[in-house]
Amino acid sequence: MLLHFYKMNGAGNDFIVIDNRDLKIQLSNEQIESLCDRHRGIGADGLLAVEPAEAGADYKFRYYNADGGEAEMCGNGARCFGRFTAQLDGAAKDIVSFETIAGTLTAEMIGENVRIAMSDPFDLDMNADCKIDSLGADVHVLNTGVPHAISFVDDLPNLDVIKNGAAVRYHERFAPNGTNANFAAVLADNHIAIRTYERGVEGETLACGTGMCAAAIVHHLLTGATSPVKVDVAGGDTLEIGFEHDGNENFSNVTLTGPADLVFEGDVQI
Numbered sequence: 001m002l003l004h005f006y007k008m009n010g011a012g013n014d015f016i017v018i019d020n021r022d023l024k025i026q027l028s029n030e031q032i033e034s035l036c037d038r039h040r041g042i043g044a045d046g047l048l049a050v051e052p053a054e055a056g057a058d059y060k061f062r063y064y065n066a067d068g069g070e071a072e073m074c075g076n077g078a079r080c081f082g083r084f085t086a087q088l089d090g091a092a093k094d095i096v097s098f099e100t101i102a103g104t105l106t107a108e109m110i111g112e113n114v115r116i117a118m119s120d121p122f123d124l125d126m127n128a129d130c131k132i133d134s135l136g137a138d139v140h141v142l143n144t145g146v147p148h149a150i151s152f153v154d155d156l157p158n159l160d161v162i163k164n165g166a167a168v169r170y171h172e173r174f175a176p177n178g179t180n181a182n183f184a185a186v187l188a189d190n191h192i193a194i195r196t197y198e199r200g201v202e203g204e205t206l207a208c209g210t211g212m213c214a215a216a217i218v219h220h221l222l223t224g225a226t227s228p229v230k231v232d233v234a235g236g237d238t239l240e241i242g243f244e245h246d247g248n249e250n251f252s253n254v255t256l257t258g259p260a261d262l263v264f265e266g267d268v269q270i
Contacts, residue, residue, distance in 0.1 A: 018047070057104050067201070082098070152186065152219075
């Protein structure tokens with residue numbers, strides 16, 4: 001069959017998007033992995049599927065990593081999903097809501113950018129029991145919709161993200177499902193840079209929205225940086241993370257603001 005698809009990217013994190021509101025498209029993990037293959041398929045960090053909502057939101061968000069496995073959500077993917085669904089059927093909506101495994105999110109169109117109201121983070125563990133000899137930095141843990149490990153390093157540009165990322169991702173502390181591994185550096189007050197090794201992609205991506213949120217919050221805890229925090233990603237964009245902190249371990253009103261662009265659309269044989 002021919003599958004109609006859209007290709008989008010959020011700060012260099014790229015996705016295949018399909019409109020499956022009629023639920024007629026049933027893709028296997030192997031088909032999704034093949035579609036995301038950059039040599040033999042369309043090529044993407046993951047696949048987003050638009051499905052009908054079940055509990056009062058506008059749409060349902062389904063997200064699959066490049067290995068075909070479904071994940072709870074994806075911050076950059078959510079911005080692309082928001083931009084895409086805001087323009088479905090020529091609607092040009094300013095705000096859309098959608099259900100994810102991690103909870104119901106909203107996306108607000110702000111000029112060229114999209115702002116996602118994220119779910120509240122949980123499972124904070126500063127200075128976690130995760131020693132990586134080659135990294136030489138503390139590992140902090142926070143779930144911002146999906147699990148993340150965050151380390152602030154001295155030489156981010158020259159860090160071996162693949163080696164250290166894999167070591168963190170597969171560390172016994174995060175067994176059996178693993179985690180995403182983020183490496184960050186402070187550029188200025190309230191401004192950091194980040195590189196991310198994504199679980200399911202099994203390599204470095206140009207941006208990771210939930211990872212940016214986790215790193216911004218850890219940056220706040222380590223330095224007292226105030227909201228919003230600017231985050232430079234490997235794709236060259238600068239995004240903005242907002243949050244509120246109750247002074248203990250609870251964070252709320254976490255937002256992720258950045259670009260989400262339609263690149264092209266087409267049909268592919270599957």
